[in-house]
Amino acid sequence: MPEQKEGKKPAGFINKYMTLPFSYEMLGAMGGLGGATYLALKDLKKNPLNVAVYNQLQKNNPGIRVVDMGKLKFTPENFGQAMKGPHYVPKSNTAFMIGNDPGILAHEMGHAQQFTKGRSALRQGFNISRGIGSLLSPFYALGVLTTKDQDTAQRRAATASLLQLPVVAHEIDASYHGRKLLIDAQKSVGNIPVRQGAGGVYKPLSRASKFMRSLAPFKGVPTYAMSAAIPYLMYKGMSRRGKYGTGDYSTFDDIEP
Numbered sequence: 001m002p003e004q005k006e007g008k009k010p011a012g013f014i015n016k017y018m019t020l021p022f023s024y025e026m027l028g029a030m031g032g033l034g035g036a037t038y039l040a041l042k043d044l045k046k047n048p049l050n051v052a053v054y055n056q057l058q059k060n061n062p063g064i065r066v067v068d069m070g071k072l073k074f075t076p077e078n079f080g081q082a083m084k085g086p087h088y089v090p091k092s093n094t095a096f097m098i099g100n101d102p103g104i105l106a107h108e109m110g111h112a113q114q115f116t117k118g119r120s121a122l123r124q125g126f127n128i129s130r131g132i133g134s135l136l137s138p139f140y141a142l143g144v145l146t147t148k149d150q151d152t153a154q155r156r157a158a159t160a161s162l163l164q165l166p167v168v169a170h171e172i173d174a175s176y177h178g179r180k181l182l183i184d185a186q187k188s189v190g191n192i193p194v195r196q197g198a199g200g201v202y203k204p205l206s207r208a209s210k211f212m213r214s215l216a217p218f219k220g221v222p223t224y225a226m227s228a229a230i231p232y233l234m235y236k237g238m239s240r241r242g243k244y245g246t247g248d249y250s251t252f253d254d255i256e257p
Helices: 013-017 024-041 048-060 076-083 102-117 121-144 152-162 165-191 207-214 221-240
Strands: 065-068 087-089 094-097 194-196 199-202
Touching: 048 102, 048 165, 048 207, 087 102, 094 102, 102 121, 102 165, 121 152, 121 165, 121 221, 152 165, 152 221, 165 221
Parallel strands: 065 094
Antiparallel strands: 087 094, 194 199
16 A cells, blocks of 8 residues: 655545545536526527527628538537537638527627728737637646645646636627627617517517627626636635645645555
């Protein structure tokens, strides 16, 4: 039996080998991320207004190709696209969609404007900073697991979270542009009645309801905000449970054979 290092208490299998998922902070963060994702994608049901606005968005923006991933043949490439969820690909100017949610489509079309509207040096730098942040953040987040020094872990966690801020800002900017596109589509469609309530009664939208629906492109932003917070929450949970220094939890680089 391997000898325990001095100052360390015996660690069980879960504590020693599966420390990452089992903290209140991480479970809360993952639960929050799951809840935000559900709220962003739950409005996939078909109703007259959703379908009309979704179609109008495509008519108003004919240069953007829209692909329904639910109708694609199964291939490794298509499966990879579907695993990403709704997203925009600048190279082909294509919005990959699941369902017919006009808010999500407007958001993805907002991304298209980020890559085509103006093309100023500032906007290009904005796009590049998002790419750099997305690329480097996972490496710093992984670094939280590969050190037993608390100060180092804290710096890596904070850096991983900060590197995600350009991503969050980029998503907010896409939603801002997408909201304008959605409002234009809603004006073109008019006040089409929409099903409300269990009774199946069709009622026109009120002015307040129209305003709330115009904010639909922003509903995916909380998922990115939660993702940005996860590295630091991961560090806080591991620190609180004694994973650094002489606690009873071992880091990945401190596991004995």
